[in-house]
Amino acid sequence: MILRAEHITKMFGGLVAVNDVSFEVEEGEIFGVIGPNGAGKTTLFNVISGVYFPEKGKLYFKDRDITRLPSFKRARLGIARTHQIVKPLNELTVLENVMVGACFGKTFANLKEAEKIAWEVLETVGLSDKADVLAGKLNVPQKKRLELARALASKPELILLDEVLAGLNPSEVSEMLKVIMKIKEQGITILMIEHLMHAIMKVSDRIMVLDYGSKIAEGTPEEVANNERVIEAYLGNPELALKLLKEGKA
Amino acid sequence: MEAWISAVLSGILLGLAYGLAAIGLNLIWGVMNVINLSHGAFIALGMFASYFIFKFAGISPFISVFLVLAVGVVLGMIAYFLALHRVILAPELSTLLATYSLSLIIIGLGTFFFTTNPRAIDVGLGSVKVFGAYIPKEKILVGIYSLIFTLLLYLFLYKTWTGKAIRAVSMNITAAKFMGVNTTFILSLAFGIGIALAMVAGALIASVFPFTILTGGVYELKSFVICVLGGLGSPLGALVGGLIMGLLENVLTLKIQVGYVPFLEFLILVIILLVKPTGIMGKE
Amino acid sequence: MKKGYSLFWLIPLLVAISAYPVVTRSVIARESVFLILMYVTLAASLNIILGYTGYVSFGHIVFYGIGGYTAFYLMYKFGVHLIPAMLAGGVASALVALAVGEAVLRLRGAIFAIATIGVNEAIKSLVTNLAFLGGATGLFFNFKIYRSYGGAAKAIWFAYYLMAAVTIVTVVVSYFIKNSKFGLGLFSIREDEDAAAVLGVDTKRFKSLAYAFSAFFPGLVGAIFFFKAGNIEPDDAFHLIKSIEMIFMVMLGGYGTVSGPVIGAVIYERLKGILLVNPLFKNLHMAIAGFVLLLIVLFAPGGIVGLLRERFKKLRGVLE
Structure with a gap:
């Protein structure tokens, strides 16, 4: 296990951006994070890369406590990121x-x-x-x-990709996906946020779903796709959600 | 005792004028995100405008100040288009240097035409006795006028459409643009009003203290301290900051050497910037 | 960073300029070259924090004043020789920069600029009130101090040589900083401090170091200048206008480049010389300087070097 987050909570004033989120990322996998706008995905990335420190919770990178490590030291340890x-x-x-x-x-x-x-x-x-x-x-x-x-x-060793596919046209998307797979082949663990459902469903080994800062589901793409809470939260429209998810699996 | 009363009253009255100059700086800072390094030069211009009108037309500074206000708005808007418009979106260094260039040009020309000899306006209104202390009537008028101009600005910003547009631009320029605000005009107007307030403050202060073309710099630095003290984008904060500054200057000097006052002022400036950059009245 | 070749012409140029008064034994030339060298050093050191790191140190002259006062006091009170006194001045400036930087470098953009003005004004008013530093009137040398240098005339030549050496060292250091990994880190801070931190740059330490470097050399310059002048007073040592002159020279030449501050300083000194000689311009030189600065800011933010690099792509290796 390369990254372990335990009960991470990040607040801005009275607003809870990330609420008691725990998860583990295995070495070498692609771990996707999805959720509606404002679900706290980018805030979570900022906590992992050290832009913010969480109010509560612990963060471990290869079993080392990095909760309060400044971002430049995390980069030295082998955590890199891209910005949305x-x-x-x-x-x-x-x-x-x-x-x-x-x-x-x-x-x-x-x-x-x-x-x-x-x-x-x-x-x-x-x-x-x-x-x-x-x-x-x-x-x-x-x-x-x-x-x-x-x-x-x-x-x-761990790379955080924050919506690298957003704003790209279909051919650019498939090119970028190839690059992502190439990165994975090099043995680098990938944590990615993505809006494009079909893309993230295709490449991720496991997916975590956030809604209003809280984790509402985690599992393989299949499991997540069939989770009712996810469908409701993510799109508010179950029929459309099913259609999109099928598209994703195809 | 009289000394204390006199110091406190002077502090309040002058503090209001300092506050007025600082509000101008604050407005420019808040709306345009520009730190106006030409503020002092315009304060000095206001002083000279008032002086020459008094000297050649015999009109009291307390009447001509309205003319100074109008001229200030126009001058400020012209200055905006000459020096700032092109770099308004560039990094801070550009706007800092652009306003500093303006200051160099104004002070350079001022030195050339007016020399650096000290001048004074002697309105000669005499003084009144307040709680046993004699206060020059000019000082009292300066305080009252400053308060009135501050109120007028407040009404303008909160009660008129244009004022609201200025505040909208200060909150989010892109959103304001989408809502149909002519942002270029608003930015130039905000700069014009900021400059006008500086000139008005200068015109008022000139009726109390002697000055040269270089004097504005002193008040500019005071305005910075006041702005930082009161918090960014808060006219009320600038007023309170001005009062604190005026009181500090006048009351502290009863107890400590005059020379240490600037040191304390700047120490306060740096400490507040570090501890609470939003100012004592500012929001987080 | 790609290695450039600017030192190959900058150093010979500086040596030639410095040698001119020595060869001609002209005192007038010496005085004007002394000023050029002093400006080059001040501009090149300011460039490290302003041009490389992107922090607008508006009150940078404070370090010149601190170095000047430290060295002057050591020479005046304890009869220390100029060279150790000068180094002490530089170190004092760098240490103050580290201490002050610890606080003010947390501020960004215009707020940082205002804070540095505040620091300069605060220290100036403090010095004005310190009796052992002579208060507002400052300190004066007894001319006996120059005896150990072989008399006043020789002492001034000595100061001149020292200034030339300091200038060359400063330019060389600024070149190596720019072309080092440290320099790459500074430039990344200038462009986007948050991105730099996430990429692994220890932004806090880098900024502090850059600030200390850019304070050290003005400290040396202050020491030499006031030794040569024979007296020091707060209004001279912490003169905000000189701060602005430093920024002006960096902007005129091209900020963030190695050759820019040198070019900017030489041109500025010459321009000022010409303007001050002419009786009409003498009184207008401030207004003219303001006008030129405005033109640079509005139309040529990259300064002279920026313009040349754009116009002549082949010159890029030479003009970095």
Whole structure:
């Protein structure tokens, strides 16, 4: 088990964004997190990557308590992430962006090694022809790939993907899914948030469903898809939900 | 005892004027997210406007201040389009430097035309005796006028459509735009009003204290401290901050050396920024 | 970061500028080159926190003042030689930066800028009230102090050489910082501090270190300048206008680049020299500086180096 969350609660003022959520992620699996807008998915990611500390609960990475570890130390341990709202380092080149990941993440490479790693990773995500372009000049799908490349360059053991498929057209989605499977083959554990049901159903080994900050279900895609609470909570419209889920399994 | 009464009254009356200048800074800060480093220069411009009108037309600062207000709005709006509009969405460094350039230009030209010799407006209204302490009538008028202008601003911001539009822009510029607010006009107007308040405060203070073209800088720094003290985007907070500042300055000097007052002021500034950046009146 | 070649021309340029007064033995040239070197050092050090890290240190002159006062007091009271006094000044500035940075570097954007002005003004008013530092009138050297340097004339030349050395060291250090892993970390903070932290950059420590570096060199400069001047007073040591001049030079040359502050400082000193000589411009130089600054901010935020890099792509390796 690579990540264990115990009773995580995160509040903003009076609002409970994540409410007593516990789960475990096995090494090498793809663990999906789904839920309606505002269910607390991104907040949960922020807690795992150390942007916020939870009010209650414990977080363990490979049995080490990381609940109150600052984010940069988590990156060093091998937790990397992408952002739903992309955060490119605009005035640095694409190559330099990726080098930051290699220099300061788990790899902790020196500049020379980092450059080599960065080229390899850019090759993997298909951005090598843009290496010398300023990151701010990329379009959104390219920026999403850059987010992924930066995270990968740190040679993480666990990678958090926050809606990497959102805003992509169908062919870009299937390309990105290939990249995700490639990452999995490298033995990296993936925790992903996704809105596109059919995509996440297809690639995830297990799925957790959040609603209003609480966990309402967990299991294989099949199990989750047939869970009535999920269907209700997620779409409020059981018929439409069934239709979408069938589509997902097909 | 008289000394104390006089200090407290002076503190309150001047504090209201400091508050007025700070409200201008606060408005610009809150609505445009710009820290106006030309505030002091415009305070000094207000002082000179008042001075020249008094000197050449013999009109009392307490009458000409309304003209200064109107001129200030126009000047401020022009300044917005010349120096700020292009960089309003750029990082802070740009707007800080843009407003600082304005300040350099105004003070540079001011030094060239007016020199840095000290000047004073002597309205000569005499003083009144309050609880045994003599307070110049000008100081009392400064306090009253500052309070009136603050109230007027409050009414404008909360009771008129344009005022509400300004507040809407300060809360969420994109949403305000979608709701049909002409954000460019509102931004320039907010800057104009902020500048006008600075000039009005300058015009009022000039009737009490002597000044040079460089004096504005002192009041600008005071305005920063007051803004931080009172909290961002809160006109009431700026007023309270101004009162605290005025009292601190006038009452503390009875007990400690005058020279330490600025040190304490800036110490307060830095400490509040660190401990509660939203200000003592600000919301979390 | 891609290694550039800017040092190959920057160092010879600085050496040539510094050598000019030595060769011609011209005192007038020496005074103006001294100012150029001083500006280059101040601008290049400010650039580390402002240009590389993205923190607008508006009151940066405070470190020049602290270094100046520390060194001046050591020389004045204990007769310490300029070199150790200068190093003590630099270290004092860096230490204050670490301490103050611990607090103010938590602030971001414009609030940080205001806080640094506050720090400068607070320290200035404090020094103004400290009797052992001479209060508002400051401290004056007894001319005997220059004796151990072989007289006042030689002491001034000594200060000049020292300034040239400090300038070259500062530019070299700023180059190596930019082209190091540390520099890459700083740039990532400048672009997006939260993203940098998630990528593993120890943002707090990096910012503190950058602040300390950018404070150390102005501390040295303050020490040399006030040694040469023979007196120090709060209004000179903590003059906010000088802070603005530093920012001006960085912006004019191109912030975040190695050569930008050097180019900006040289041009600024020359411009100021020309403007101050002309009786009409002499009184208008502030307004003109403001106008130029406004033009840069509005139309060429990358400064001269930014413009050149855009225009001549081939020059990019040389102009970094």
